[in-house]
Every structure is written in structure tokens, then in C-alpha cells.
Amino acid sequence: MLKKSLLLLLCLLGAACQKAGEPAPVTLADDASTGPTTKVVSQPLPEMAPRDYLKTTYWPNAELDAGEAYISCDFDYVQYGDGERLESLSFFAVVDALTPCQPKGVVRLRYEGKINAGFAALVQRVAAIADRLEIPVRILDIESSGGHVEEAIRAGDSMAESRWAIWVREGSYCHSSCVLILAGGDTRSIAGDVGIHRLFRDQSKATSRAELSAELRDVSGQVRDYLMRNGADVRIADLMMTVANRRLRLLSTAELKEFGLSGSNAVQDDLDRIRLTRRCGEDFARRRDAWLRAFENECLEPGKAFEVLDQCGRSLEPRFGFPDAKCPSDNPTADRRGLPTGTAAKALLMPPLKLDAGTKSAEVVKK
Structure with a gap:
């Protein structure tokens, strides 16, 4: 009787009602301003700390199932393009892709796609091989409409420990949970659009505002903690709870600086x-x-x-x-x-672009 009562109490607190084997719910911050969002695929990955990637050649299986990655050893994407496509996240595939970058000491990772477990594994594995090959300069050249908030936090914290510069180049964009990635960079050079809006739970079971708020309360706290430890303004978390999901609030150049999302990480x-x-x-x-x-x-x-x-x-x-x-x-x-x-070295990582100093509308509705 006592055991049943305890189980019932835990269920009421939301800690034991999840069916055995059912994946934990994920929080999405995905750009829905242009229409319905597509489901962000993310297969659960075995836990492996970033430092463990340095100790072994055996890496758990991981896939880029929501985007494409390219490896270049040059800063100049206008002249040299985005480099060679990375077809696999296996140890030897990443080694082969980064080895040509060893003489120059520079690797530029171009990623186009969603933020999910595959993306988090991508940045961890590229950083691990860059460490092994003593490639000091790592650049993430990103275009993403968002994805899983929890994976964005995981990827951002990993990047904060492995010294990345992040570019959002002219014509590219970084929306929704992608904004959290910016907080993890040593330097952030932004010429494209950066925008945020409200979070939501994948397959939410909420039937009221109170239930929906309760679902997001914990992840909102995680976002605030993440922003604080990476030197970004926690007001971003508030905006991610207030701007309607069908709308996109583009951040101006001044706001990006004010919120600690551009330039050097303080x-x-x-x-x-x-x-x-x-x-x-x-x-x-x-x-x-x-x-x-x-x-x-x-x-x-x-x-x-x-x-x-x-x-x-x-x-x-x-x-x-x-x-x-x-x-x-x-x-x-x-x-x-x-x-x-x-x-000074981090300042060198700014792309060869003339940044647009003009401000953008504080809130836009994508047509």
C-alpha cells in the first residue's frame, strides 16, 4: 500500500508517469514563422563526455540526420567554397576530413541544418580531432532555423570548452535555438539574420496555459543558467518565452552586442x-x-x-x-x-565581410 501511494505521489509530481522506454520529451525552438515546422529527427546517443573522445578511437554511432556538414581549411568561402562534405561522424572519417587542415592550423566547419543530437556530436568530434591534430583555430560557419533546446545547450557548453569562433555569414541565418549556440563561442561574427521566438514541447500534452507553462518552466531555467555561465544576457530566455512561435523577433546589431551574442565572449x-x-x-x-x-x-x-x-x-x-x-x-x-x-587571435577569426551596421525591425512576420 505504501509503495502504491509513493508511486502515485511521484506521478502527481511528474517524475514517474513516463512509460518505460518512452523517450524524454524534447523542447523545440524551431523557426515556425514561415509555416508548420518539420519534425527534428534526433536518435538518442550513448552518453560520452567530450574529453572521452580524446581517449579512444571507438566512438558511439552518430548520424547527421538533420543537416549537412562541410570541412574547409580556409577562411575565404567566397574563393574556396565550403570544402568537402563530411559523410560520416566515425572516428576515421573525421580524422581524414581534418588532416589536410593540420599544416594551416585552421578548420572551418560549415553546417546547414537543424540543431539536434547529431549536431552536438558533430562539434564535439571535430573539436576532439582538432585537439589531436593540434589545429588551434576552429570556426563554426552556421545556418540553422533551430531545433532541440537541450541539444543546443549541450553543443554550446562543449564549444565553450574547446575554443570556437562562430560565423553567421551574409545570406545565412541563425534562428530559434540556434541563438543559444552563439553564446558558446569565443567570438561571434554576425552578418546574417539572428532571430528568436517562443519555445514549445514536442508532442506536448498540455490542455491549458498553466499546464503549458509548467512544461516549459524547467527548460526555461536551464536556458537562463546556460546563458549566465556563458556570458549572455538572461533576457534572451524571457524573449524566448514571450514572442509567439509563428512570429520571429530579429535582433539588431546593437541588441546582439547588448545581449552578449556578438564579438568576443566577455x-x-x-x-x-x-x-x-x-x-x-x-x-x-x-x-x-x-x-x-x-x-x-x-x-x-x-x-x-x-x-x-x-x-x-x-x-x-x-x-x-x-x-x-x-x-x-x-x-x-x-x-x-x-x-x-x-x-587578438580570436579577432582574426572575423570573416572577410563588411558587417551591416544598420538596425533591423524589432519584430517581423515572415510572409
């Missing part, structure tokens, strides 16, 4: 400076900050070749007391490929 910048100060001292960190500001003002221009940037950066070093024998590996141009490290 949390990562602070973390980098804390680590540098710990290793090399406050004076070293202060001088390096001054060098970075001079580099961005005097050297950094979109489309400049690496060798030109490197030469300009090196010419600035004596002005700020570099190279400094105290921390030779942390001197501004100490990167093994002769490129500035830290914030």
Missing part, C-alpha cells in the same frame, strides 16, 4: 586574463592588454593576410616591452604559426 576574455595574470603577473597582463588594443586599432582589418597581420603585430611589441623573457610562450605573437594569441 566571460572567456576575463578567464583568459585571470590565467595570464596568474602565470605572468599583473604588469605583464596590463601591457599585453595595451598591445591588443593597439593591434586591433592599427593592424586588424577584415581580409588582411596572416603574414601582414603578423608583421604589423610584431612591429608593435617593443612599444609595450615585448618580447618578455618572463613568459615567452605568452608574448603577443608567440603562437606557433606566428599569429597573435588570445584576444
